[in-house]
Amino acid sequence: MAKMQLNLFLVTTAVSWILVSGSSATSEESTIDAVMSEVLSCLRIPGLSVTLVKNGRVILAKGYGTKDKNGQEPVTSSTLFSIGSLTKAFSATLLSKILYEKGHDLETPLTTIGELNDLRFSTEELTAHVTARDLLSHRTGIPSYDKARLSGQITLDNIAQILPLLQAAFPLRSKLMYNNLMYGLVGHVTQRLTRKPWSDAMQDELLKPIGMRHTAILNTSNYEHFQLPTPYDFTKRNFNASREISPKILKLWSMNAPSMAIVSDSVDMGKWILFHLNEGRAEDDTQVIPQEVLAETYRPVIPVPHPRNKFTARPITPVTFIFEEYGCAWKVGYYRGYPLVTHSGSTHGFSSILTFIPSMNIGAYLNFNTFDRSHFRRRVIMAYLLDILLEETPWLNSSSICTFPAPFAEWQYIPKSGANRTRGTAARALSSYVGRYHHPLFGSVNVVHNATEPFLRMFYGPLGHWALFPNNSDEFFGVGQGAVWNFALKDLKFTSLSANNEDIDAFIITSFEEKKPPIFKKVTEVSGINLNLFLTILFLLSLLTYHIVAHMVKRKRKSN
Structure with missing residues (x-):
């Protein structure tokens, strides 16, 4: 049975990739195909989208596996995936462009801009000093309040009305507190500055100029149109059994579009990587955004330490793949000593990561339709792909990708403290x-x-x-x-x-x-x-x- 599934997988991938040069598949591609096949099987991931960019061109845009566990429809280079929080970099780039064109920058206090002078936060300090950079780098000190999105009442049009209710937990610019609602405010600000719906501004000012013709934005009514792969999560931390996630959740979450609502394919994501490696220029060499304005989105302004970073750093692993500082929707760090720019996306059954190394003119993107709670899976697959692009001997293979962090280290998921799920008796009726x-x-x-x-x-x-x-x-x-x-x-x-x-x-x-x-x-x-x-x-x-x-x-x- 396993051999039959592998043969089906290889047949599927053989017709679902695009090699931009038009040449036949290389030995490197065949190696990638074999590794991806084994990884999808062992990690129980139905489908995967991959893009590789090197020396100014997309060298691989490819789909692996199938769109759901039933295995009927293959993932191809044109299959749209929800890119989750990779959307945030699009939002940051768009707002940076609009602010520049209006004579402002990321350091301008929002309430000093005429169109925004009525914004009110929970304190006078926040109202007077919060900038676009603060929103984009998650350093307002305001907790996420993310579950408020389940109410179905928060929109880009009315989010300014709830700002006074978002109490800060830390002083401004003292700590990174990941906040999707602040990206909703980014969308609100963009709408007021452009006098357009955020989705229209994104298409007109960024996606169309870059040439990302297949890329779109989810909303509460268009989900079925895009025929996305079925998203999955694992049940009760049982990594042997996954369960389908309801599209209703993605529809509801898309009400806060600037934080997660873009859907794209491997071809268009190659154009997005090239846009950054080409310093803000589109495929037709049009300068969509000034290089110095785009570069400001990468500039780190606040630490983003993570306890699991040690599992991809020496001496635990042979090489270091780490990112511990945050800019505007981008993390910066190193891989094999090369400075990199990266971000991941996690949204209810879709797990993605995009990384580029400007000094080597390379970049990669991957996305799969299963929730990667630990982030280990996408990080080690990315490390493998970066080694291919850097022409280094990979320190990972299909076996170690599947077992990571073993054999390098032991690790076990431990629920957060206080998660008492022991059933007892209530104190009263x-x-x-x-x-x-x-x-x-x-x-x-x-x-x-x-x-x-x-x-x-x-x-x-x-x-x-x-x-x-x-x-x-x-x-x-x-x-x-x-x-x-x-x-x-x-x-x-x-x-x-x-x-x-x-x-x-x-x-x-x-x-x-x-x-x-x-x-x-x-x-x-x-x-x-x-x-x-x-x-x-x-x-x-x-x-x-x-x-x-x-x-x-x-x-x-x-x-x-």
Whole structure:
């Protein structure tokens, strides 16, 4: 069976690559094909997109494997993948270009720009001093508040309205705090400066001039049009079993488009790499953005240390592949002593990385449709491809890529501290926790209880649904249901804010923002309707909707 799958894989890759020179496949390509085949098999990754650039041209743009685990449709050079946070570099380049054309730069305080003088952050200091560089380099000191996106209420048009609610956890420019919502603000700023929707500005000012004709931007209604590979994640940290991720999550996340919503293929990503290696020039030699303006996006301004960096550095590995400083949507570091520019993208079942080494005029991109939680997989595949481009003997092969960090070091995934998922008995009757709880930023969550179930259910936004199990006193943990099956919640605590009353009137959801855990306050009435009755009706309607949708999907599959 394994031999049959390998033969099918090699047949698939033979027709799904583009060698720009038009020559026949080289021995290096055959070696890459064999390694990629073995890696996809051992890592249980269905499909992979790869681009290699060297000496001013794309030497390889290729698809490997298939678009889903069923293996029916091959990944080709024109297969679109969600590039996730690689989108951020596009957003940074676009805003840098617009600011330059309007006589500003990345250091200009945003509120000193006429079109933006009404922006208000949570403090006067942030309002007066935050710059575009602060947003793009994640150094505002504001935590991510990323789970607020599940509400389905935050858009590029209204994100400025919630800025005063985004409380900082650290002083401005003191610490990198990765923040997707700040890239939503980047999109908002871009829209106001260009007087165009962000997606239109991106196409008109950047993608079209570069010649990226196949590249597009996801939104809540166009996902099916792009026929993306099926995204997967692994269940319960079981790396032998992956499960499909709902497209509904990607659609919802695309409401914050500047942080993750670009989809592209291996051919167009080659043009993007060349754009950077050619210092801001397109394939027709048009200077899309001044070289010095583009270079400012690479300039590191804040450290980005990561404990797993040691696993790709000497003496653990024979060579060092490390990046510990951050610019504007780019990390900078070294590979084999060569300075590099890189970034990765992780978005609900798609895992990507793009790296280029300007001094050697090389670059590479890869993307696969399985979530790479540790980032090890994409990093070591990238290291292998960089060795091919540098004409170095690779220190990795298919075996060590599959087992990494073994045989160089031992490593095991350890859940974050406090992730107590031991089921216990609640401190009081489950009905005591039922209610609607509200937070100024996150909005409302609804907690319900069905008398036939030994747990609670929590609903949030259009997709959020968790089973809440007690593990200690008034503390619970949440197991995602349906579209949010891979969104686990920990350290959930029901409490009383009143010293004179022990009744539950607040709900702390630490997993929604660990740096600033939000406190949701209980709402006792909903439009005069008995709250328990209201939540029971809501629960039943949610179940009914789920079964209707499941039935429709089943019928559609049968008809196909």
